[in-house]
Structures are given as structure tokens and as C-alpha cells.
Amino acid sequence: MRIAWGITGAGHLLEASVDVLKYIKDEGHDLSIYLSGAGEEVLRMYGLFNKVKNLTGEGYYNELILERDQELSYPMTGRFSLGKYDLLVISPTTSNTIGKIVNGIADTLITNAVTQAGKGNVKTLIVPVDFEAGDLETVLPSKLELDECQQCEVCDAAEACPQEAITPGVEINLLKCKGCGICQQACPYSAIAGGKKITIHMREIDIENTHKLFNFDGVKVLSEPEKVKKYLKKE
Ligand SMILES: Cc1cc2nc3c(=O)[nH]c(=O)nc-3n(C[C@H](O)[C@H](O)[C@H](O)COP(=O)(O)O)c2cc1C
CATH class of the missing domain: 3.40.50.1950 (Flavin prenyltransferase-like)
Incomplete structure (x- = not known):
């Protein structure tokens, strides 16, 4: 076809x-x-x-x-x-x-x-x-969890990001992010979630x-x- x-x-x-x-x-x-x-x-x-x-x-x-x-x-x-x-x-x-x-x-x-x-x-x-x-469970792209972020002097995740998409301690610019997931591995505090599930109405x-x-x-x-x-x- x-x-x-x-x-x-x-x-x-x-x-x-x-x-x-x-x-x-x-x-x-x-x-x-x-x-x-x-x-x-x-x-x-x-x-x-x-x-x-x-x-x-x-x-x-x-x-x-x-x-x-x-x-x-x-x-x-x-x-x-x-x-x-x-x-x-x-x-x-x-x-x-x-x-x-x-x-x-x-x-x-x-x-x-x-x-x-x-x-x-x-x-x-x-x-x-x-x-x-009703409610629906859905999956987010990469997300910086501010509760987990330790505000390191040098942010390993931001350093590792090939797209320079991370503003340390603030957010990920999703328009720059290519979803490669390197940041998730680079952060020693697991402050970047990939595929986090949320419920939306x-x-x-x-x-x-x-x-x-x-x-x-x-x-x-x-x-x-x-x-x-x-x-x-x-x-
Ligand atoms: C990460 C992300 C996920 C999104 N997921 C949805 C979604 O599941 N359903 C939806 O209706 N809009 C979603 N949006 C919003 C749409 O992308 C937005 O309304 C857009 O203007 C739709 O344009 P389109 O209908 O021409 O593709 C999402 C936006 C982002 C940034």
C-alpha cells in the first residue's frame, strides 16, 4: 500500500x-x-x-x-x-x-x-x-527535577549536554534538547528524569x-x- x-x-x-x-x-x-x-x-x-x-x-x-x-x-x-x-x-x-x-x-x-x-x-x-x-497517564521528555538538583558549582549534566540545552539549576530548554539522555547519566544526583510519568486530565x-x-x-x-x-x- x-x-x-x-x-x-x-x-x-x-x-x-x-x-x-x-x-x-x-x-x-x-x-x-x-x-x-x-x-x-x-x-x-x-x-x-x-x-x-x-x-x-x-x-x-x-x-x-x-x-x-x-x-x-x-x-x-x-x-x-x-x-x-x-x-x-x-x-x-x-x-x-x-x-x-x-x-x-x-x-x-x-x-x-x-x-x-x-x-x-x-x-x-x-x-x-x-x-x-477522565485522567490519563503520559510520559514527559527529559526534565530537571529542582528538588533533586544540588546546585553544583560545575553542573556535570550541563557540561555533558551536546546541545548546550541545560541552564544549571534552572531548566532544560526543550527546543534545544534532542532527547539523547546523556544528561541523565552525567548527573551524579539523578536530578534529571527521563520518561517521567504524569497524570493529566x-x-x-x-x-x-x-x-x-x-x-x-x-x-x-x-x-x-x-x-x-x-x-x-x-x-
Ligand atoms: C513535550 C510536549 C508534549 C506535548 N504533548 C501533547 C499531547 O500529548 N497532546 C496534546 O494535545 N498536545 C501536546 N503538546 C502541545 C502541542 O505540541 C501544541 O498544542 C502544538 O501547538 C500542537 O500543534 P499541532 O497540532 O499542529 O501539532 C505537547 C507539547 C510538548 C512541548
């Missing part, structure tokens, strides 16, 4: 999405990966950008397509209105992107892809982060928006990226 997969700026379900992308590639499908601007940033923060990049790069319909290269009219998404893909998957999908889709807004790479897929009859699978009401408006998506023609809403596998057909 010729598959397009969009990633938005969500940390939740991100690793599970990348696992399914790898599976799709291993199964021999053509795979174009579309990243929203935030999707690119967040992939880097979780140390997953290169893994995703390495799943593409083999030429036509196997490219990594970045929002920042597409300017304002997103010409690459014309592929969807022309029906060039067999399937579009968006996973993970942020509350922001779901909110725009259900209100007919197309002003990012991913919202344009979904809009044009609707016009070109390309089947679309969407995996929203906000699926069910799903907002009612985001759950409502996800429910609106259930009635969209040509769109199927899935609770987890793994469920995409059911829609893959062997060549």
Missing part, C-alpha cells in the same frame, strides 16, 4: 506510533511521513526524530515531509486531493489538530492533509490523544471534539496506533 502518516506535536502515544511506523516499513509498504511543526519539535524532545527520519528517504512517496518546508499553501497535500495515497493515518493527534479538523480548519500541514484526503476520497484513520473522558471540549469526528465521512477514529495494523493490506 501507499501510506501517508502524519505526526502532530503530542508526546502521548508518540512512541507507540513510531513502533507502528516501523512495522509498516518492515512490511514493505511505501511510507511518506508528514510532520507538523510541533510534531517535529516533540519528536526531537523524545529522541525519536532520527528513528522516524530513517524510515523514509528512499525516494518518491517515501519522503519525510516537514511543515516548515511547505509554506502557506501546503502544495504537497495536493497528493491527497488527487487520491495518490491508499491511506492517511494521523497518530498521535493533538487536541489542537482535532479541534481544527472538526471545525473545517486547514491551516497546518496535517489539517490540510486531512482536508484534501476528504476531497480525494483517501481513507483516513485518526488516533486522538484525547479519546476518553482530559478537557471536556477536547473529548467533545473527538466525538464530533466519529461522524466524519471517510474518517475512522482509533483508540491506539496499534489498531492501524488491521487496515493494512498485503500488496
Whole structure:
């Protein structure tokens, strides 16, 4: 199959999405990966950008397509209105992107892809982060725990960071962080947490928006990226 997969700026379900992308590639499908601007940033923060990049790069319909290269009219998404893909998957999908889709807004790479897929009859699978009401456990990128930080005169973690992303005793600049985890090993006081779990509360408006998506023609809403596998057909 010729598959397009969009990633938005969500940390939740991100690793599970990348696992399914790898599976799709291993199964021999053509795979174009579309990243929203935030999707690119967040992939880097979780140390997953290169893994995703390495799943593409083999030429036509196997490219990594970045929002920042597409300017304002997103010409690459014309592929969807022309029906060039067999399937579009968006996973993970942020509350922001779901909110725009259900209100007919197309002003990012991913919202344009979904809009044009609707016009070109390309089947679309969407995996929203906000699926069910209630609390959700999710994973953070690297985080400096100030309670553990000993304010050392020389911060080993900051010295070791190849991106110079750490302001000692203050914070990690996540826009510089590439999620390599070197800082976690370098700090003798384990003051940098990687993959810390936190509980977040799903907002009612985001759950409502996800429910609106259930009635969209040509769109199927899935609770987890793994469920995409059911829609893959062997060549
Ligand atoms: C580390 C990190 C993790 C994030 N995780 C989520 C998330 O799980 N769900 C969500 O809706 N937004 C999340 N965001 C916020 C989105 O990235 C932000 O709303 C962004 O504007 C979404 O843009 P997009 O929908 O075009 O990708 C996260 C931001 C950061 C910095």
C-alpha cells in the first residue's frame, strides 16, 4: 500500500506510533511521513526524530515531509486531493489538530492533509490523544527535577549536554534538547528524569471534539496506533 502518516506535536502515544511506523516499513509498504511543526519539535524532545527520519528517504512517496518546508499553501497535500495515497493515518493527534479538523480548519500541514484526503476520497484513520473522558497517564521528555538538583558549582549534566540545552539549576530548554539522555547519566544526583510519568486530565471540549469526528465521512477514529495494523493490506 501507499501510506501517508502524519505526526502532530503530542508526546502521548508518540512512541507507540513510531513502533507502528516501523512495522509498516518492515512490511514493505511505501511510507511518506508528514510532520507538523510541533510534531517535529516533540519528536526531537523524545529522541525519536532520527528513528522516524530513517524510515523514509528512499525516494518518491517515501519522503519525510516537514511543515516548515511547505509554506502557506501546503502544495504537497495536493497528493491527497488527487487520491495518490491508499491511506492517511494521523497518530498521535493533538487536541489542537482535532479541534481544527472538526471545525473545517486547514491551516497546518496535517489539517490540510486531512482536508484534501476528504476531497480525494483517501481513507483516513485518526488516533486522538484525547479519546476518553477522565485522567490519563503520559510520559514527559527529559526534565530537571529542582528538588533533586544540588546546585553544583560545575553542573556535570550541563557540561555533558551536546546541545548546550541545560541552564544549571534552572531548566532544560526543550527546543534545544534532542532527547539523547546523556544528561541523565552525567548527573551524579539523578536530578534529571527521563520518561517521567504524569497524570493529566482530559478537557471536556477536547473529548467533545473527538466525538464530533466519529461522524466524519471517510474518517475512522482509533483508540491506539496499534489498531492501524488491521487496515493494512498485503500488496
Ligand atoms: C513535550 C510536549 C508534549 C506535548 N504533548 C501533547 C499531547 O500529548 N497532546 C496534546 O494535545 N498536545 C501536546 N503538546 C502541545 C502541542 O505540541 C501544541 O498544542 C502544538 O501547538 C500542537 O500543534 P499541532 O497540532 O499542529 O501539532 C505537547 C507539547 C510538548 C512541548
